[in-house]
Amino acid sequence: MTDTLTIALGQMDVVPGRPRLNVDNMLRMIQEAKEQSVDLICFPEMCVGGYLLGDKFLEDAYCEELMSYNEELLAASNDIAIAYGNIYVNGSTEGHHPNKDGRSRKYNAVYVMQNGTYAERVQENGILPTGVQPKTLLPNYRFFDDERYFFSLYDVAIDYGKDLSALLSPFLISKGDQRIPIGMELCEDLWCHDYRADGEPINITKILIAAGAESIVNLSASPWTFMKNNARDRRVKYLREQSGSFVKYYYVNCVGVQNNGKNVITFDGGSTVYNEEGDPCILSKKGWEEDLMVIDEKASFLPTKRPRGNTIREKYLAIFNGLKNSSNMLGDDPHFVIGLSGGIDSSLVATLLVLAFGKEKVVGVNMPSQYNSDKTKGAAKALAENLGIEYLVLPIEDMVKSNTHILQLDGKPLSEFNLENVQAKIRGASILSNLSAKYRYFFTNNGNKVEIALGYATLYGDWGGAITPIGDLTKTEVADMCHYINDEVFGKEIIPELLLPDALWRFGEAQIQPTAELKSNQVDPMKFGYHCKLLEEITNFRKKSIEDIMTWYVEGNLHEKLGIGLDMMLRWHIDDPKEFLRDLEWFYDTIQKNVFKRVQSPPIILTSKSSYGYDIRESILPVLKTKKFKALKERIMAMDTYMAK
Amino acid sequence: MTDTLTIALGQMDVVPGRPRLNVDNMLRMIQEAKEQSVDLICFPEMCVGGYLLGDKFLEDAYCEELMSYNEELLAASNDIAIAYGNIYVNGSTEGHHPNKDGRSRKYNAVYVMQNGTYAERVQENGILPTGVQPKTLLPNYRFFDDERYFFSLYDVAIDYGKDLSALLSPFLISKGDQRIPIGMELCEDLWCHDYRADGEPINITKILIAAGAESIVNLSASPWTFMKNNARDRRVKYLREQSGSFVKYYYVNCVGVQNNGKNVITFDGGSTVYNEEGDPCILSKKGWEEDLMVIDEKASFLPTKRPRGNTIREKYLAIFNGLKNSSNMLGDDPHFVIGLSGGIDSSLVATLLVLAFGKEKVVGVNMPSQYNSDKTKGAAKALAENLGIEYLVLPIEDMVKSNTHILQLDGKPLSEFNLENVQAKIRGASILSNLSAKYRYFFTNNGNKVEIALGYATLYGDWGGAITPIGDLTKTEVADMCHYINDEVFGKEIIPELLLPDALWRFGEAQIQPTAELKSNQVDPMKFGYHCKLLEEITNFRKKSIEDIMTWYVEGNLHEKLGIGLDMMLRWHIDDPKEFLRDLEWFYDTIQKNVFKRVQSPPIILTSKSSYGYDIRESILPVLKTKKFKALKERIMAMDTYMAK
Missing domain, CATH: 3.40.50.620 (HUPs)
Structure with missing residues (x-):
């Protein structure tokens, strides 16, 4: 049972293009988490370098620089497990490796590590590196350009002629003698209802639970829009309904401001823990601000009501924080x-x-x-x-x-x-x-x-x-x-x-x-x-x-x-x-x-x-x-x- | 043998957002082709409304208007077969139909019709409408945003749990008592080398030939860039090498100018017929200009040498025509x-x-x-x-x-x-x-x-x-x-x-x-x-x-x-x-x-x-x-x- 793991959600301010700043922030939160006896600390999607980097993702040297921080984080994972989002590049353009545009294949990935090594999966697949899982579903609407930059886990499955389920396996987090399987997702992976295969939604959560996940963590870089947190609650409930059985679901999002040149986009955090019924039970109390949420076995997982937003107040906060x-x-x-x-x-x-x-x-x-x-x-x-x-x-x-x-x-x-x-x-x-x-x-x-x-x-x-x-x-x-x-x-x-x-x-x-x-x-x-x-x-x-x-x-x-x-x-x-x-x-x-x-x-x-x-x-x-x-x-x-x- | 079909390539000027103008142009070329006893006339990808329409593709009424011209073209197909590119929308958001973004599922499609009816396939699949085939490979690099707007044939195959080959079948064009199978592709479908499944490039041409295509037609809206026509020659040769057997390959592209707000993009035509060896043999002589190329059985399919471009001359022409x-x-x-x-x-x-x-x-x-x-x-x-x-x-x-x-x-x-x-x-x-x-x-x-x-x-x-x-x-x-x-x-x-x-x-x-x-x-x-x-x-x-x-x-x-x-x-x-x-x-x-x-x-x-x-x-x-x-x-x-x- 995952109740035995104390999980922390590092709702951090991600500053795009400033990995040193972001990683220092992560190291500080990791230290704080260790002091609170946290077993696993989770950070947002693309928290090392930022999510809206535009065509910087097409520069290999830029991506390699972001990946170079993985070493520091690996070193910081003594006595704790860490999950965070970062780019993963396989620089080779040979064999399975070229991207659809002929350039390097790049993943929007979650990294999982503990005690100085990358975490193993319940079932390794011989294809993906240990401790690294690409995002499965890539949003490509509105201002999202994920398909422009990233190769999805779904594309990996197609390339290797595998079922997605052969590549999606929970990571094992050690606690004492136990090895507890935790399923990892990235952002859009939870908004799966319109991504379809074999006539069904591509339900990553369901696959991970079937593969033994005792909890799910979703690492997001999910921009604020009005009432999105309420919409997300409905989506998690949908996942619960679609999945048969369900487990605790930890959602961690960033705060801060990113831009794509033509738009300034704000992130409000809203990190949330959902219980086995898919109901929100622990909400970050700090909208638009950093928050280290430590969820230990004493936490209450009773459902809680998310306050309904006030449109103008939220939009005011978006502009205020955006500035x-x-x-x-x-x-x-x-x-x-x-x-x-x-x-x-x-x-x-x-x-x-x-x-x-x-x-x-x-x-x-x-x-x-x-x-x-x-x-x-x-x-x-x-x-x-x-x-x-x-x-x-x-x-x-x-x-x-x-x-x-x-x-x-x-x-x-x-x-x-x-x-x-x-x-x-x-x-x-x-x-x-x-x-x-x-x-x-x-x-x-x-x-x-x-x-x-x-x-x-x-x-x-x-x-x-x-x-x-x-x-x-x-x-x-x-x-x-x-x-x-x-x-x-x-x-x-x-x-x-x-x-x-x-x-x-x-x-x-x-x-x-x-x-x-x-x-x-x-x-x-x-x-x-x-x-x-x-x-x-x-x-x-x-x-x-x-x-x-x-x-x-x-x-x-x-x-x-x-x-x-x-x-x-x-x-x-x-x-x-x-x-x-x-x-x-x-x-x-x-x-x-x-x-x-x-x-x-x-x-x-x-x-x-x-x-x-x-x-x-x-x-x-x-x-x-x-x-x-x-x-x-x-x-x-x-x-x-x-x-x- | 397709030699018995006289095929025309309608290298036309496509003016984005002006379907009436474009369709009148097509009707004029169709009439001219009939006078020259053409059996099949092929027009470029998205020639009815234009290819670079931006988020107009997200407006259902706009897409429906573009589709409304299909009726006129169907009526014009008496005594001739017509292939052209246009949007296809299934307005329903139920069942298999929603797009990945939850909106209407839209295809960048080729329409094939003859004698007032939509052309049948060698093998119908019960999934795709008669006479309509979506683009399989969607470019999403540079200024291309195909994944933003369109649902690919590959995605259809995934959704229905089918092999791509079950959905890709040549269309049957009648001539006298014969029904001649012609494989249809759209633009990127020929640039397949970096799109991969099961460890191999997704070779649409090969699938179509295996399914009996006696000729292949590729309908493109392929922007001019320096030496792209030469690069395309190499790609067709690659298709020939990858496909085992090969057939005549007809490439038709548009001319004209389109824009996405921040860039003005020119199209130089360059329509080309390739022979069974994958060598270019008939080249449009009219760069950047309209050209109705009629290829009958008397045409020579001997390989020809494409003149090597002159960088500055080509760029001059791009700017000249772009203005x-x-x-x-x-x-x-x-x-x-x-x-x-x-x-x-x-x-x-x-x-x-x-x-x-x-x-x-x-x-x-x-x-x-x-x-x-x-x-x-x-x-x-x-x-x-x-x-x-x-x-x-x-x-x-x-x-x-x-x-x-x-x-x-x-x-x-x-x-x-x-x-x-x-x-x-x-x-x-x-x-x-x-x-x-x-x-x-x-x-x-x-x-x-x-x-x-x-x-x-x-x-x-x-x-x-x-x-x-x-x-x-x-x-x-x-x-x-x-x-x-x-x-x-x-x-x-x-x-x-x-x-x-x-x-x-x-x-x-x-x-x-x-x-x-x-x-x-x-x-x-x-x-x-x-x-x-x-x-x-x-x-x-x-x-x-x-x-x-x-x-x-x-x-x-x-x-x-x-x-x-x-x-x-x-x-x-x-x-x-x-x-x-x-x-x-x-x-x-x-x-x-x-x-x-x-x-x-x-x-x-x-x-x-x-x-x-x-x-x-x-x-x-x-x-x-x-x-x-x-x-x-x-x-x-x-x-x-x-x-x-």
Whole structure:
């Protein structure tokens, strides 16, 4: 019985590309575990070098460097067993060894060692090295590129003409005279329900239990997304149901921040022990933080209830931690200049920066032109005062003049739209990016997801920056997060309430509506609240198309599907089929036409299940009007009004 | 015997996202083939909608629209057989159907039809639909993301617990009373040597021949890379050697341009018929152009020699066609404003634009500051005159003054480096991007691959643009292409010779060395010629690391490995170990530190086997100095001089 093993879960901060730092951290936790008489300490997947290393995995020398740390960990395994994730490379390209791309075959592997030697399996197979097991299931959706880099255990089985079960065997951990079989998995191996062989899910857990595993450990590098821990609970329950018998199931995940260039991805830990019923019973109490969880025989394995998450709170924490722990991108002590327009988006970003880094690290810059109202200028100043940050006002009219002059040397006037862009580029490229270079600070892209979708910002203007903190939040979520921060984080009005709409995105007389203020009386063309929900559907993991939206409209359940009230539809005149169509087509076409801008956007902190960046991969393509679209359009044009079901 | 079938290869221009256009093109070719009594006409992989559609493949409505064209093609198949590539979706997520990501299972498929019905197989399997065969091998390296979108035939075999051979069966094409079995493959299916099962390559061709195929057709969407047609010849020969017996092998590829947002990828056709010996015997004579090749029984199947390519000529054609046929990105009648500095890179880009679009579509803009010499200004003007394009001179000093003024309102002076960036941003963001918006033109990023690697350009300045035509050429290739264009395309000096170095990258007194001219007496810090070759190794398909370069230095074969002379090493003082190390470390570290810029770069036309963009995927990571690096560094520091072996 594994109850006799004291197992520790090392929920550690994994810093990609810094193996020395990570291994020192592991050695410290190993020492601490030894002091607590732990028998087996388990660390996350790819904890030595990081999981999101991009094409560094294609450089053999890089991988060999990461593997070189295995020696140190082997030496540290006296009087303890250690399991952790690292790359395993077989450098040969001969015989069974080449990868599918002809390069070195590389495994995303779990290493198991004890007392200075690699742990043996219940049943060795003569194919895999002792103490090393590759990941079986490789995620290749969203921002995951596992198939690009790694050769799976399933592929090994195919190559050698073996059953998977011939290669999947628990590792033996010694305790006194006993040798206790522990099954090891890596991350996706537990999300097996859609990977299929012989008409059944490829249930790694079941194979390991059948091969004698007395406990299962799953080592993960599982990025945070909202409610994922709850989803994982359901998946473990599913494994229990599929497996017949079940054993204790230890899930260890990392914390920290990694990136793939286009997205910043956060890890919240959430390490959990499940009992033989597949119910969560011991939860890490430290979300987003390191936690050494020691589970000994005195622990209670009674089921516990996982608290239901709060969307905005979790997304706030993702952005907060994504900023705070992003030293790979922003260095160890980053400072910021931020353009403060007096609008809601830049106000939220400035507040997030202050919360993550401190008020002395942030300088607000207001850059008024003739179009900026006293109201927005006042709001920017009020925010800066509320946050206690340094605040500069740099009027741009002189630069607008000299820029306009040079652009009209051909004798032809600039259009009003050209002049809008001129202003935005002066603010972004001429002032903010140069100021940030002068001070060695960073500046931010303050766009939200709706703006990024619609390209509603100026390339080389407010589209620029080192990072896009709220680029995966809809405008509704931006407003919600402002409320959350005022109410729950500060407990007082920091972000001016005059920027915050009511539930139907209406503003009072004294308030400030969203506006770019690049010409007179400009108001954003978005139908906030409604467009936010549309965008969520279009960019969901299961992507809804314009045809789906139109079908819902015809069926009269659009409001239900989007989770909005009929009052919101009336507020934006979407009950009028012609306005619905005009707007929807504009919305959808505009998103497609602005891929070229997203190609040049800075990294976005991921907070949804489908973020622009590297999660959504876009070719620059024309808008395609399908036959189904045309048929639906005709139908809707013939409608008098939206008929709610 | 298949000799009795007259087969046509429809080497067509595939425009991604425009199925109506593509299908009309196919219908036209089908009609033409009928007039020439063709029995079977074959079109490329994914020719209905395009191959590089990004996440459009995740939208069911988009895929259904592409599939809706199957009806039209079926109707057009009276009196002829048709084979072509298109998506196949089984929308159900029940039973065997979900994809590994839980979404709809989608196939990159070949459709085969004749006389209004889908073609039957020699042996139907009860699993796959009649007339439809999924791609077996899915490339998932470089810019290929097949595993992200498609479910392979191999995965189907696994899911149903079948041998692959049970699902791979030739299609029967009727001619008179005969039914002739033709084996169908898709693209990667022929590059099978590194995909393995049971210790052997997964040889689809062999399986199809064993199942009775009297000919094989391979439908491809195979991007151009240098010498790929020659590599393909070797692979077909390999298939012949591996397969025991062999049959005639028809390879049809598309032409045209597709993109994935970050890279523009060109297709050169190269459709080829191979004889029973696996030797190429009939080659498309139309590189990069549409070609309807009709191969009847009178054709000669004697082996022919494929002309060896000329690197610079092929790369020139890739860029020329990549620009000319890039309507998805640039629209149907694009015009350009291009910044002409009087340097070699912008001169080449301007010349390429004129060649691709015509001189009346290009406006050159010289934007001098106090640092620009009469020599470079003269070179820019001379180029514009040689090309016959409109030419503007817009001095930037006034804007530099007003920008400097606003940036020094804090009383602190800008550094010399800050002032350099200020100038570049005025040129790129304030002038070129606004001028292009004013005229509804495009502007270009004129950087070469060495600059893009080193980040040697200013973000929101010369880093911007709609497309990066020469972003995958090293500086040496830039110079080579200038010579090629002067000598072979124009037959006279269009690009001023005073910009072109000798073979050791030396310039005469009267010539112009590469310089950004952002401060006095500035000269580019690159060791051209040598750095170009270093970069080629580092970004090759088989990526060499800094440790490899150092090892070659120690071994005395660096010059051989890089293919440069010792004179080039002396010219850049690389024979001095300390200078070699200083420079190499700077070069390598600088590349790593500039990932953040590449994240925000415009699309690059791909001309190498590893282009920045989406071909090389980079996380923003710190520089990692490996133990091997440190040991090698110590060794090299102890050397007196480079010792050529």
